[in-house]
């Protein structure tokens with residue numbers, strides 16, 4: 001009877017309207033592309049914010065050419081950046097990069113597009129919910145963007161929005177104030193992540209194709225699964241905290257406001273009795289798992305690219321799986337390593353130092369397994385592989401510089417300095433973002449039917465690698481010299497910074513170089529859409545199920561739901577000949593292992 | 601090619617997991633809700649332990665009305681189960697009766713809550729008066745929003761949504777089960793809220 005109604009339905013709506021197909025689509029691939037394009041735009045926007053900050057840091061107090069006038073007197077009096085505007089740029093750069101750029105790209109775009117394909121499903125488990133999660137994200141982004149244009153501009157209290165600052169800045173009890181809109185925007189973004197993560201988990205658990213047992217699941221899917229659990233369970237406390245901060249700003253409550261505050265010489269008139277530290281706890285309870293949300297999908301992408309380009313099974317697949325699951329659990333009990341300086345007492349501090357050291361173990365297992373996977377492989381140095389390879393040492397630097405931060409004794413010196421900025425940018429920028437580039441170059445042929453240019457890709461890679469390090473390496477030096485983060489004059493006012501101020505100019509130049517080399521990517525991205533080399537369904541000779549679809553995959557993905565006959569990385573196994581060194585998951589033994597014939 | 605998309609296990613259970621999709625989905629959603637309210641309860645504990653004074657709920661809140669509300673919500677959970685059971689016994693009319701009662705209980709809860717809020721506003725007992733009042737309004741307000749959300753779902757399933765019974769009875773029954781899980785959770789949250797806010801002594 002169900003088929004009857006559908007038949008009837010089909011007669012009238014055979015070809016869905018343009019709007020249903022490209023705007024309000026329920027197809028996970030269209031939604032994935034929507035997420036991808038939107039988040040790339042936000043990444044670009046976040047990058048522009050940073051360029052303005054970097055100008056100010058390199059040449060404090062000098063008028064910004066061209067843009068200075070255009071941004072208006074309130075933001076740039078006489079073309080020179082106002083401190084309040086610098087703070088807006090800083091807060092919004094962090095917020096946009098993390099919540100509107102990297103996470104939506106890594107989970108919204110890659111997860112949405114690839115998870116159903118890799119598990120051999122026709123779509124996500126809840127297609128309509130999927131569509132709404134994109135649109136809720138979109139609204140959250142619009143709210144964040146619009147907040148630049150309300151009186152007194154966007155949020156100014158850092159991406160961490162620490163109270164009491166976040167509550168006493170632009171305190172008008174109106175929703176049209178930067179910080180208030182930041183909170184409202186976050187509620188949208190959190191809701192969107194919750195919907196998205198439920199969908200990804202249910203898809204992986206319920207829609208795996210016949211034969212695709214847990215230990216045959218590509219590592220990418222495992223990474224997405226753990227990531228989704230982190231989003232699902234870590235985000236709600238921030239939502240609760242966001243609601244409480246909204247109450248503080250709009251209803252005059254004092255959740256995060258202690259008694260007896262004096263602000264600008266005037267006693268603050270609230271009931272008091274709240275706790276500023278409560279905000280920090282709730283924020284970091286989300287934000288530490290959040291950093292693993294930033295890194296796990298990246299590790300997933302890198303694993304896929306490495307296996308494919310070394311033509312070898314991943315070294316220690318099950319170690320990777322277990323390590324990422326343990327990483328997921330442990331990431332819920334390390335949050336207060338961001339708060340050693342709040343006077344938490346030695347017992348609690350010892351606990352968080354221990355858990356922080358513990359969580360480094362699975363991180364290092366993952367990194368080691370990926371490095372060992374290279375051993376003895378006949379490596380193809382394609383553009384995606386170059387990015388994946390560079391990910392390894394860059395993430396390594398980021399992770400290792402985290403260890404001194406995890407120990408209270410050294411963190412007292414390093415906390416809130418540029419060293420911390422260097423640490424987390426190494427993990428997120430040349431780490432995660434390189435992995436995301438690797439993923440884009442690697443799956444672009446499946447999405448568009450064309451390969452991106454290798455020449456442009458290599459220019460993009462080498463330029464990015466050099467300039468990423470030009471930008472972030474000096475930050476360690478500045479930080480160890482004691483230079484604080486979030487100083488709008490670049491730390492000029494302090495004597496102890498004088499000998500490291502020169503680096504600000506070096507970083508500024510590096511940032512320009514980095515931006516310039518992204519042009520190669522942008523040009524490549526659009527040029528290849530029309531001009532890229534046309535490819536068949538499995539151009540990289542890969543083994544996982546997404547390569548078993550027509551290219552680009554149609555609505556419904558597979559011509560026939562595949563069976564999975566083996567694990568995900570069966571490359572160059574003993575007995576496989578040189579004509580075909582890989583056994584795809586979807587080919588039964590008699591096809592996979594028969595003769596030199598290539599599969600289409 | 602406009603392939604016909606059939607998402608598996610959106611009605612029947614997947615043999616190896618023993619779940620249909622929506623049921624797993626709602627359990628995951630409830631896990632996130634536990635974290636949401638868990639964070640609020642933790643905040644309550646942290647704020648209370650850090651405060652020098654704390655109001656006694658039974659002295660400034662109307663615990664009698666709240667007690668009535670507790671029974672209203674428990675009652676609605678019972679009728680919710682009955683409505684699901686009615687569908688299991690193929691009785692749509694009975695389903696409508698019990699689901700109707702569930703929605704009515706929801707309305708009753710909100711009306712009583714409204715009376716309570718109005719009295720607080722009248723006496724100037726607002727979130728800016730004390731941390732206790734702030735957390736009272738935040739938690740009961742958020743809970744109230746959850747009640748409203750549940751009533752919208754239940755109202756839909758009672759009205760236009762019930763057409764699905766004629767075409768896909770199994771799927772419709774599943775929907776009631778899933779909506780029920782959510783409704784019981786909302787009820788459960790209240791059962792924790794009630795003693796925490798209304799009965800605990802002050803300090």
Ligand code: HEM
Pocket residue numbers: 160291292294295337338356357359360363398399400402403404405406407411414415416420423424427428432
């Ligand atoms: C693997 C071992 C890691 C360790 C031991 C570690 C440790 C730490 C510690 C202790 C801090 C606080 C520093 C301070 O504020 O004084 C910190 C900050 C940070 N870490 Fe890591 N981390 C690690 C990996 C990562 C990864 C993988 C990411 C992201 C992908 C990351 C992102 C961040 C961010 C964003 C901050 C700074 C947040 C802020 O204050 O604005 N970390 N890390």
Ligand SMILES: [Cu+2]
Pocket residue numbers: 287288291334335337338
């Ligand atoms: Cu952390």
